[in-house]
Amino acid sequence: MTDLQKDTVLVTGGGGFIGSHLTEHLVDRGADVVVADDFSRGRLANLDHLLEEVALEPVDLTTREGCVRAVEGVDHVFHLAASVGGIHYITSENVGGLTPSVLMNHHLLEAARREGVDTFLFASSACIYRQQHDGLNEFSEDQAVPADPHSTYGWAKILGEVACEAYHTDCDIETGSVRIFNAYGPRESLDPESSHVIPSLCRKAVETPDGGSIELFGDGTQERGFIYVTDLVEGLVQATEVGLGGEAINLGNAQEVVTINELASRIIDLSGKNIAIEHDRSKPTGTDRYCADTERMRDRLNWKPRVPLEEGLRRTYQWVERELTAAGEVAAGREEWVTHD
Secondary structure (H helix, E strand, O other): OOOOOOOEEEEEOOOOHHHHHHHHHHHHOOOEEEEEOOOOOOOHHHHHHHOOOEEEEOOOOOOHHHHHHHHOOOOEEEEOOOOOOOHHHHHHOOHHHHHHHHHHHHHHHHHHHHHOOOEEEEEEEHHHOOOOOOOOOEEOHHHHOOOOOOOHHHHHHHHHHHHHHHHHHHOOOEEEEEEEOOEEOOOOOOOOOOOOHHHHHHHHHHHOOOOOEEEEEOOOOOEEEOEEHHHHHHHHHHHHHHOOOOOEEEEOOOOOEEEHHHHHHHHHHHHOOOOEEEEEOOOOOOOOEEEEOOHHHHHHHOOOOOOOHHHHHHHHHHHHHHHHHHOOOOOOOOOOOOOOO
């Protein structure tokens, strides 16, 4: 069993949504944290309160040189950096969703091997699973084979998992992969072009005037299970400390699965406004229903998420409201945009 306290830990993508929360968690546990991020998507502001306690490496992880520099002197790696976005990004990017991530995965694993890193945890995704339209899709780990993801982003994650298993088998490095299902919470992107469904809905509810309406992709009956970000980072750390032996496990929350319509209604309730829900059935919606089968996660990690959806949504909505108010962006009808899944 690995203990991260007082060890040197690298978090790639540490300026991002999940990465900044993980960095904060590791600092609280007493680890010496190095953050590698080119801040093309992550925000330095996410780490403002930690700048005196972490080392920043603003490197390009798609290059061998950048990865060697980031890994030098490190005991453990949490590899979160990737080309990522909402459904618009995943369904429209091909080379952009594949090449940067594949380069990062390869160069970073090889640098970790050469440097003698003890553990390497790869942040994979639910997007590795085949997105079917046949009702219930509670994905278990064995459903990743045969591989048939719907995007190059999903293929990049599969290739990362394969590489982690290969390095565990052939080299003296403890690796593992966690397939993340629908994480949400403060610090997530609020950009209408790339945000995920919960921050997108929260922003729209904040900006829409009383008596207005918001628009959803599809008919809103799509179902999802969401995991709050502080639960997620606890699971990431637990996976590293327990050790996955090169294997991949799901990391999500199947305790509360909701439709997008219900999700929108809950967020509108938090706004205290009378807002109608409209639908655009011509837009992409993703699979009808998916969440994580978490049996292996519970067995391997002896752990489960703790934050209920109601509480997580309240925290997230309040953060979005504060962010938009501070930026002076709370204005009715400021721009036309719709929510993404």
